[in-house]
Amino acid sequence: MQDSLTSQRRRSLLLAAGATLVAPLAAHAQASGDEIVIGGSIPMTGVFSFAGIGINAGISDYVKIVNDAGGVKGRKIKYVPEDTGYKVDVSVAAFKKITSQNKVNLYYGDSTGFSKTINPELERNGNIMMAGASFATELNDPVKYPNQFLVGPDYTEMFGILLNHIAKEKPGAKVAFVYSDSEFGRDPIDSSEALAKKLGLTVAIKIMTQAGSVDVSGEVIKLRRAAPDYTIFHGYILAPIPEFITQGKQQGMTTKWMGTFWTMDSSTVMKMGEAGDGFMGVMPYRYYYDTSAKAPMLDKIRQMRPEYQSTAYIQGFLAAMLFVESAKRTLDAKKELTGKNLKAALNSIKDFDTGGLIGVPITIKGNSIPVGRVYKADMKTQKMVAASDWISL
Numbered sequence: 274m275q276d277s278l279t280s281q282r283r284r285s286l287l288l289a290a291g292a293t294l295v296a297p298l299a300a301h302a303q304a305s306g307d308e309i310v311i312g313g314s315i316p317m318t319g320v321f322s323f324a325g326i327g328i329n330a331g332i333s334d335y336v337k338i339v340n341d342a343g344g345v346k347g348r349k350i351k352y353v354p355e356d357t358g359y360k361v362d363v364s365v366a367a368f369k370k371i372t373s374q375n376k377v378n379l380y381y382g383d384s385t386g387f388s389k390t391i392n393p394e395l396e397r398n399g400n401i402m403m404a405g406a407s408f409a410t411e412l413n414d415p416v417k418y419p420n421q422f423l424v425g426p427d428y429t430e431m432f433g434i435l436l437n438h439i440a441k442e443k444p445g446a447k448v449a450f451v452y453s454d455s456e457f458g459r460d461p462i463d464s465s466e467a468l469a470k471k472l473g474l475t476v477a478i479k480i481m482t483q484a485g486s487v488d489v490s491g492e493v494i495k496l497r498r499a500a501p502d503y504t505i506f507h508g509y510i511l512a513p514i515p516e517f518i519t520q521g522k523q524q525g526m527t528t529k530w531m532g533t534f535w536t537m538d539s540s541t542v543m544k545m546g547e548a549g550d551g552f553m554g555v556m557p558y559r560y561y562y563d564t565s566a567k568a569p570m571l572d573k574i575r576q577m578r579p580e581y582q583s584t585a586y587i588q589g590f591l592a593a594m595l596f597v598e599s600a601k602r603t604l605d606a607k608k609e610l611t612g613k614n615l616k617a618a619l620n621s622i623k624d625f626d627t628g629g630l631i632g633v634p635i636t637i638k639g640n641s642i643p644v645g646r647v648y649k650a651d652m653k654t655q656k657m658v659a660a661s662d663w664i665s666l
Contacts, residue, residue, distance in 0.1 A: 308351040309344075309600050309610065311336065311593065312371035313381040314405075319358035324406060324535075324585035325383065329354055331589025332381060334577055339597055346604045350597065351375070361386040368394070377401055378610045379596040381589070385409040385456065388421060395420045395612060402599065402615035404592045406585075408534060410460050413640045420612035422619060423641040424592045425557035426666070428457075431533045432465035432505065434555045434645040434664045439503050440472040447477040449501035449528070451492070451517065453484040458508020477501045486513040493520040496528075505531045511541055518548040529553060531647075538584045539657050542650045550652040553660055557645045558587045558630050560657050568629025570594075591630050595619060595637075633663045 313332060316325035336352045344350060353375055355367035364387040371377060380395075382388045382405030389411070395401055396419070403421045412418050413427040426434060439446050448469055452458040458481070466476045478499035480492050496504065496517070504521075506514050509532075518530050532554035536542070539560055542549050559568055561575070561582045574582060574590065602618035603610055624634040635642050647661035 307348050309348050309379070309597075310375045310377045311350060311352045311379045311381065311596055312368065312375065312377040312401075313352065313354035314357045314364040314367045314383045314387055315354045315381065316359035316383045316406075317354075317356040319360070321359035321383065321406070324583070325356075325359070327583040327585035328381070328406060328589035328592075330578070330582070331586040331591075332593045334574065335590045335593035335597070337577075338573065345597060345601050348604075352593075353377075354381075357383050357387075359383055361390055365390060372398065372401075378600065378615065379403070381405055381592055382407070385412065388412055388418070392418055392421070399613070400611050402596070402612050402619065404595065406588070408641075409457075410464070415639050418640060420616055421640060422595075422616070422637070424588050424595065425534065425641070426555075426643045426645050427461075427641050428507065428533060429461040429464045429468075430641060430643045430666055431555045431645060432461045432507070433468055433643075433666050435503075435505055435531055435533075435647065436465065436469055436472055436474060437664055437666075438647045438661050440474055443502055445473055445475070446502040447475045447500065449478045449480065449496055449499055449504040450476060451480045451482070451496070451504060451506050453508030454481050455484055455508055458484070461507065482513060484509060484512075487516070489513045489516050490520060493517060493524065496521065497524050497526050500526075501528050503531060504528045505533075506536060507533045510535050511544060515545045515548050518545065518552070522548065531555075534584070537648065537657070539581070539655075540583060542657065543652075543655055545650070547652060549650050552650040553647055555645045556584060556648050556657070557642065558584060558591065559632060560584065560648070561587070562656060563659075565659065566629065566632060570628025570630050573628075587630060591627060594627065594630075595622070598622065598625070631663075633665060 315329045316322055336350045340349050353371050357364040357367050364383055368391055380401050380403040382403055385407040388405055388407050404424050408423050408427050410427045410429040450462055469476050530552050537554040537556050542552055599615045599618040603614045608614045619637055622637045626634050643666040646663050648657040649660040651658050
């Protein structure tokens with residue numbers, strides 16, 4: 274009898290202890306259910322860390338701004354990044370880890386390779402909308418990639434912005450495409466050649482090199498013979514662009530040199546030194562130091578971070594802004610935060626003001642934001658200055 278009383282007492286003590294343990298766990302589960310979670314495969318180390326560090330800071334800062342203002346409909350945003358070293362397998366492992374430990378609604382991916390690899394998993398999961406560092410043309414397909422979007426124009430659209438600018442500035446101009454022997458490099462070449470013809474431009478030559486080529490003297494000779502009015506580089510960050518420009522100028526070339534997004538950060542272009550003076554390219558966002566027009570979001574960024582922030586930072590910041598706007602619209606419509614609903618909310622964005630990060634209101638119809646502007650390097654002031662109006666395709 275005594276034994277059964279003792280075991281009964283023990284059992285009720287255990288149940289009581291269990292209940293006290295369960296209560297905070299239940300409260301925690303409820304609280305984390307109320308959070309809107311952004312996961313991130315972010316390359317904080319490795320070859321792409323120069324961008325990853327900026328992207329991470331941009332997402333973190335926008336999340337802080339939203340949370341300091343009370344969150345989204347009373348729900349806080351939680352940002353959970355993992356370093357990937359810019360390796361697809363590590364990125365996939367990071368995705369699995371983050372999504373197994375959190376109810377993730379939004380995700381930032383570090384590369385085209387990762388975006389393509391994880392796509393079936395996004396469709397299977399059904400609860401996540403994703404953006405990332407990639408501007409690959411292939412991802413700009415709402416049928417194949419229904420839960421993903423690009424935080425700017427795709428690479429073909431970037432060429433489109435440059436070619437439209439060229440056609441306006443010098444009708445009938447001769448252009449050259451110089452690109453790296455990589456998926457990134459080859460991406461926009463064929464479709465852009467067709468567009469050039471459509472705009473009445475001539476593609477005088479196409480030159481493919483290794484991504485970080487050192488010796489380009491043979492290629493420069495071919496380029497000089499083709500005598501293009503404009504030369505567009507794509508699929509590189511920096512090398513071998515300065516080498517092409519230096520040798521080209523030494524050989525009397527008068528072509529205008531141009532680049533695409535990943536070459537166009539201010540700090541990258543300034544590394545070209547004297548050779549880079551007048552270097553032009555496409556940028557979907559305003560630069561950190563651009564005070565030429567009202568941009569309250571840039572003012573806020575400059576307050577938070579008084580030192581220069583890269584275009585990768587702006588990209589991360591804008592990705593977080595569009596994530597939050599999509600979540601807000603989904604909740605306003607009293608819908609669940611699923612990948613499909615979030616993407617539908619994103620695609621309802623029409624004439625949206627980014628606080629001046631992009632110089633015109635944006636409308637997101639498919640998977641990209643086909644807007645940009647041509648900027649030009651001014652080595653005297655060490656800044657990129659506008660060389661065109663905002664161009665919307």
